[in-house]
Amino acid sequence: xxxxxxxxxxxxxxxxxxxxxxxxxxxxxxxxxxEAERFNQWQVDELxxxxxxxxxxxxxxxxxxxxxxxxxxxxxxSEVSKRCFMPLTWGGSLRTFEEVxxxxxxxxxxxxxxxxxxxEPALIKKIASQYGNQAVVVSIDAMFNDESGKYEVCINxxxxxxxxxxEEWASKAETFGxxxxxxxSIDRDGKGSGYDVELINRVxxxxxxxxxxxxxxxxxxxYVDAIEAGASAVAAANLWHFKELADRGGRRALQRAxxxxxx
Amino acid sequence: MIAxxxxxxxxxxxxxxxxxxxxxxxxxxxxxxxxxxxxxxILPGVGxxxxxxxxxxxxxxxxxxxxxxxxxxKPLFGICLGMxxxxxxxxxxxxxxxxxxxKGEAVPFKDVxxxxxxxxxxxxxxxxxxxxxxxxxxxxxxxxxxFVHSYIVRPRDPDVVCSVTDYGVxxxxxxxxxxxxxxxxHPEKSHTQGLQLLKNWLEGxxxx
Numbered sequence: 001x002x003x004x005x006x007x008x009x010x011x012x013x014x015x016x017x018x019x020x021x022x023x024x025x026x027x028x029x030x031x032x033x034x035e036a037e038r039f040n041q042w043q044v045d046e047l048x049x050x051x052x053x054x055x056x057x058x059x060x061x062x063x064x065x066x067x068x069x070x071x072x073x074x075x076x077x078s079e080v081s082k083r084c085f086m087p088l089t090w091g092g093s094l095r096t097f098e099e100v101x102x103x104x105x106x107x108x109x110x111x112x113x114x115x116x117x118x119x120e121p122a123l124i125k126k127i128a129s130q131y132g133n134q135a136v137v138v139s140i141d142a143m144f145n146d147e148s149g150k151y152e153v154c155i156n157x158x159x160x161x162x163x164x165x166x167e168e169w170a171s172k173a174e175t176f177g178x179x180x181x182x183x184x185s186i187d188r189d190g191k192g193s194g195y196d197v198e199l200i201n202r203v204x205x206x207x208x209x210x211x212x213x214x215x216x217x218x219x220x221x222x223y224v225d226a227i228e229a230g231a232s233a234v235a236a237a238n239l240w241h242f243k244e245l246a247d248r249g250g251r252r253a254l255q256r257a258x259x260x261x262x263x
Numbered sequence: 264m265i266a267x268x269x270x271x272x273x274x275x276x277x278x279x280x281x282x283x284x285x286x287x288x289x290x291x292x293x294x295x296x297x298x299x300x301x302x303x304x305i306l307p308g309v310g311x312x313x314x315x316x317x318x319x320x321x322x323x324x325x326x327x328x329x330x331x332x333x334x335x336x337k338p339l340f341g342i343c344l345g346m347x348x349x350x351x352x353x354x355x356x357x358x359x360x361x362x363x364x365x366k367g368e369a370v371p372f373k374d375v376x377x378x379x380x381x382x383x384x385x386x387x388x389x390x391x392x393x394x395x396x397x398x399x400x401x402x403x404x405x406x407x408x409x410f411v412h413s414y415i416v417r418p419r420d421p422d423v424v425c426s427v428t429d430y431g432v433x434x435x436x437x438x439x440x441x442x443x444x445x446x447x448x449h450p451e452k453s454h455t456q457g458l459q460l461l462k463n464w465l466e467g468x469x470x471x
Contacts, residue, residue, distance in 0.1 A: 002430055019460075045387060045455045082280050087409060087452050107276045109411075110451065130309035131273065134383045134411045136356060179383055192424045210381045232381060262387050262407050 005233035013073040021190030045093040051092030081107025088262040114139040128177030138178040148189035192218025204230025220253030266301035272308040281451040308344030311351030341445030367418035376431025396425035408448035
């Protein structure tokens, strides 16, 4: 049977590897090439890179789209794709079809699109018809809205609330041709207290495409909770960077729970 | 020299990188005169059957591929959509004729498996070798390789099936017919075992 995937997420800002918490604090934690090499040696299932450099530019109101994509980040992609023989997903402030094309030509297998997909779902369709549905990962950031008692999708780096539920948006994204959903919880980001299983449960039941759960993993056992809640794959950022033998630890925890993983 | 066919269906650089990394010469091309001189062809591809065939037709690649495999019996390695296109017909929004090199059809997963299983089939899955191909060499009999697809190939002749993989149904994950070998999974995305498989194929051409 299909094995559950464990996926490291690498957050890039101005060419550095960073960590975040509640989508806010960004501290530099390392060098993306060194990390990619480590993951390559461990033969991890997949890699996801999210370049959040542009979010900063966007935040400061610099709408300089001429050299929109950080060339530094793209160079990292080119180098990594030459030496990593596993699937690579690239995302982060992708706004236009041309930017997406550039990312594919540099070696990415899939692109993760977030805000732009929400504002312009037709972009999902356009990318899917050229590169196939499986090449489009729609990334959804969600937080719990205490007033409404429901989860809510947030865009623009988690800063803007949309009033739409992630269940609704994921289902819509699927009809537009998304191949997978990457679900991040703003509340759980960087906390290490576990995935938001309620969120995962809700969204996974609203679509038939694979769901990659992200945000909140602090122990390997958290992976099990996410899979049991309906995720097809578990992604994590900090857990991979701050723990020795993260790959083996994660696999063992899933195996112990009777979940199929690559050994 | 290996020709990697560019018919605008997918990520060619990964395959090119893998072949180069293994120390072999490759060129990305859609020029029939270059293809004619190639010792081996890699037919990659991700996406829809219909669109794939339309592109092959548009770029005038159908005849060169058939000539290479059927007439000249030179090696071809099909990957993912590249494997699916080898058959006679694909069923997706109607019927589309394939290259017709291998007897069989390509059908959507959703028509044959439990609707609770998510599609596309994405991730690592066990490739159980049937013993019909020597290309797997020393690769363990049920190693995991990376898959990402929504369609499967059903060859008419069971002897062409080189490996079987389970996702709701036991489907053909690689096949061999004449000088054509093809995998539903992506060897260029499957770490050491994937590279080993490609290497075995490339070395076979070198020593021919």
